Amino acid sequence: xxxxxxxxxxxxxxxxxxxxxxxxxxxxxxxxxxxxxxxxxxxxxxxxxxxxxxxxxxxxxxxxxxxxxxxxxxxxxxxxxxxxxxxxxxxxxxxxxxxxxxxxxxxxxxxxxxxxxxxxxxxxxxxxxxxxxxxxxxxxxxxxxxxxxxxxxxxxxxxxxxxxxxx
Amino acid sequence: xxxxxxxxxxxxxxxxxxxxxxxxxxxxxxxxxxxxxxxxxxxxxxxxxxxxxxxxxxxxxxxxxxxxxxxxxxxxxxxxxxxxxxxxxxxxxxxxxxxxxxxxxxxxxxxxxxxxxxxxxxxxxxxxxxxxxxxxxxxxxxxxxxxxxxxxxxxxxxxxxxxxxxxxxxxxxxxxxxxxxxxxxxxxxxxxxxxxxxxxxxxxxxxxxxxxxxxxxxxxxxxxxxxxxxxxxxxxxxxxxxxxxxxxxxxxxxxxxxxxxxxxxxxxxxxxxxxxxxxxxxxxxxxxxxxxxxxxxxxxxxxxxx
Numbered sequence: 001x002x003x004x005x006x007x008x009x010x011x012x013x014x015x016x017x018x019x020x021x022x023x024x025x026x027x028x029x030x031x032x033x034x035x036x037x038x039x040x041x042x043x044x045x046x047x048x049x050x051x052x053x054x055x056x057x058x059x060x061x062x063x064x065x066x067x068x069x070x071x072x073x074x075x076x077x078x079x080x081x082x083x084x085x086x087x088x089x090x091x092x093x094x095x096x097x098x099x100x101x102x103x104x105x106x107x108x109x110x111x112x113x114x115x116x117x118x119x120x121x122x123x124x125x126x127x128x129x130x131x132x133x134x135x136x137x138x139x140x141x142x143x144x145x146x147x148x149x150x151x152x153x154x155x156x157x158x159x160x161x162x163x164x165x166x167x
Numbered sequence: 168x169x170x171x172x173x174x175x176x177x178x179x180x181x182x183x184x185x186x187x188x189x190x191x192x193x194x195x196x197x198x199x200x201x202x203x204x205x206x207x208x209x210x211x212x213x214x215x216x217x218x219x220x221x222x223x224x225x226x227x228x229x230x231x232x233x234x235x236x237x238x239x240x241x242x243x244x245x246x247x248x249x250x251x252x253x254x255x256x257x258x259x260x261x262x263x264x265x266x267x268x269x270x271x272x273x274x275x276x277x278x279x280x281x282x283x284x285x286x287x288x289x290x291x292x293x294x295x296x297x298x299x300x301x302x303x304x305x306x307x308x309x310x311x312x313x314x315x316x317x318x319x320x321x322x323x324x325x326x327x328x329x330x331x332x333x334x335x336x337x338x339x340x341x342x343x344x345x346x347x348x349x350x351x352x353x354x355x356x357x358x359x360x361x362x363x364x365x366x367x368x369x370x371x372x373x374x375x376x377x378x379x380x381x382x383x384x385x386x387x388x389x390x391x392x393x394x395x396x397x398x399x400x401x402x403x404x405x406x407x408x409x410x411x412x413x414x415x416x417x418x419x420x421x422x423x424x425x426x427x428x429x430x431x432x433x434x435x436x437x438x439x440x441x442x443x444x445x446x447x448x449x450x451x452x453x454x455x456x457x458x459x460x461x462x463x464x465x466x467x468x469x470x471x472x473x
Contacts, residue, residue, distance in 0.1 A: 037228065038285050049270035072274055089273050089283030093228050118230035122369040123237055129370075136240045139250035140291065140307075144236070146253035148266050148287045157263045161321070161463070162456025163405040164271055 028066055028074055034091040036062045040147050043084035047073035050158050053151040054084040064091075228285040228305070231341060234369075235284075235305025238376040239291065242301050242309045245381055249294040251471075257315060258292050260467035264321060265290035265308060265328045271404035272332050275396070281338045288332060294471065298418065301380040302331030304340045312471040317418060321464040325401060326411035333396035339385040344372055387432045394437055395444045402446040412441045 028034050036058050043054035047070040056079035058064060064086065068075035073085045127137050149157070158164055226234075243250050251258045269288040276283075284306025295311035302308050308331045318324040334340055384390060394411060402408040419434035431437065452460070 038283065038287070040287065049273070072276065087273060087283075089276070092282035118226060118234040118369065118372075120233055122366060123233050125366055126237055126369060126373065133240050133244055136243050136248050136250055139252065140236060140240050140243070140289075143253045143258070143289050143291045144286060146262070148269075149263055154263065154266055154270075158267055158405075160456065160459040161267075161405075162452035162459075163267050164403065 028069070028088050028091060030066055030069055033063050033065045034074075036060055036064065036086075036090050037093045038090050041086065041090040042151055043076075043080055043086055044151065045084065047071070047075070047085045049087070049151075050155045050164065051151070052155075054080045056080045056084060058086065058090070226341065226344075228282050231281075232285040232305040234344070234372060234376065235303045235307045235340070237369075237373045238303040238380065239289075239305075239307035239309055241373055241377040242303060242307075242381055243291065243293050245377065246293040246297070246299060246309060246311055247295045251292045251294060251312070255292070256470040257312060257467045258290075260463060260470075261290040261292050261310060261315070261324070261328070264325050265332070268325055268329050268332055268400050268404050268406075269306075272329075272336050272396075272400045275399055275403055276336065279338075280336050281341070284335065288335070290328060292471075299381075300327050300331050302334040302340055303376065303380050304335070304344070306335055308332065308335070315468055315471055318414065318464075318468075319417075320407075320410070321460040322401070322407040322410035323414040324464070325404065325406045326397060326414050329397035329400040329404075329406075330393050330411065332400060333393040334385060334389070337389070337392060337396060339389045339393065340376070340380060342385065342389075343379055344376060384431055390431050391437065391440045394441055398441060398444045399446055402449045405449060405452065408444075408446050408449060412438045415441075 037060060039060045041058060041060075043056055043058060045052045045054055058079065065077040066074040067077050067082060070085075072088045074088060075082065075085050127133065148154075253259070253262070265288055273283055286306070288306040288308060290308045290310060292310050292312055292315070296313050297311050298313040298317045300308065300310040300314055308328060310328065310331075314327050315324060318327070379385065385393075397411055398408045401410060407413075415434040415438050
């Protein structure tokens with residue numbers, strides 16, 4: 001059985017695209033360029049969630065250079081002419097199959113393959129098989145589309161209620 | 168497994184299950200592949216029950232998002248399926264309270280935290296008498312209107328949401344799934360080429376994930392850790408860090424009714440553990456701020472009555 005498993009893993013590994021090999025995303029130090037991973041991230045004029053947003057935006061996939069760090073925030077070179085701050089949550093991510101502790105290459109490969117099943121395509125198939133869930137999925141889609149409240153909305157909400165950084 | 172069947176299993180890397188079944192002995196291997204996908208659910212359960220998370224592996228936030236979204240739909244279905252639209256006053260309110268907490272949580276992240284969800288945290292209310300809330304992978308937090316009705320202040324509602332945010336940020340919602348990496352290699356080989364098995368795997372994980380977030384919980388240690396982080400999140404957001412303890416103490420008898428309390432350690436034990444959590448002092452909000460919180464909380468509560 002061990003030999004069979006080894007063969008299977010070896011053959012699977014031969015078919016593994018190089019892109020699946022794990023690499024840690026950049027930590028986001030000053031001078032580094034990081035890639036925005038999230039949608040709907042906002043640039044702020046100060047290193048805080050509450051306050052005034054910059055007029056400029058950054059889309060998922062954009063690469064930005066860090067010129068200053070303050071705790072979880074980074075001031076970026078552009079857009080915004082070096083005056084806008086981006087929270088590190090915008091670029092932090094994990095690499096599929098990156099083992100937290102121990103494990104073998106074969107096990108890592110298992111996870112990479114297993115992760116393939118968590119995709120938009122699989123969601124579509126699942127929805128197709130569960131027509132009774134259609135209204136619920138539509139409601140969830142509506143909440144996803146609504147997204148997080150606008151910064152101005154949150155600033156007002158926080159200020160009125162004496163919350164967090166708005167004090 | 169015989170060498171012949173191994174060869175068939177490997178052939179599945181390039182053939183769909185329907186094609187595989189047409190081969191001599193194909194039914195046997197295709198059936199085994201589907202069964203192997205089923206083992207994933209058993210591995211999830213075993214991993215959580217044994218607390219064996221040492222050899223976990225990671226998924227990207229995009230993978231977590233698509234899994235979490237489907238788990239969330241499944242959870243909401245189990246909560247009754249009457250989901251409030253995002254424009255409903257209670258949904259708008261939950262989204263604002265939850266986002267204030269999510270921002271505070273983001274500033275409390277450390278190296279062990281999961282990255283911020285790909286599309287941010289989403290707070291989705293469902294109309295139900297039950298007092299229930301569940302955080303799912305990808306930052307999807309489902310909460311019943313029963314929670315809003317059972318809470319007596321914005322701070323108490325915030326306490327429940329903060330607990331679910333903590334589960335997501337600490338990685339508890341993905342832990343059992345990542346721990347399921349111990350499945351046998353054959354699953355991995357077959358997953359590469361057979362969409363049927365990939366899909367079976369997805370469905371199993373959705374079912375298992377729903378069971379965990381709604382029924383089984385994430386284990387005593389993780390629940391207490393989520394409580395402790397929730398208190399820190401509340402304090403960082405400017406809410407009363409004691410609100411979670413107050414809410415738990417008042418609704419301690421709810422365990423028998425299921426929902427939020429039934430999958431957690433006893434309320435008395437949680438309250439006792441909370442008494443050992445220290446947070447920086449939170450400046451008392453002014454009268455105007457307290458009045459604003461009270462007014463908007465009551466408005467949201469009124470919107471789900473009847």
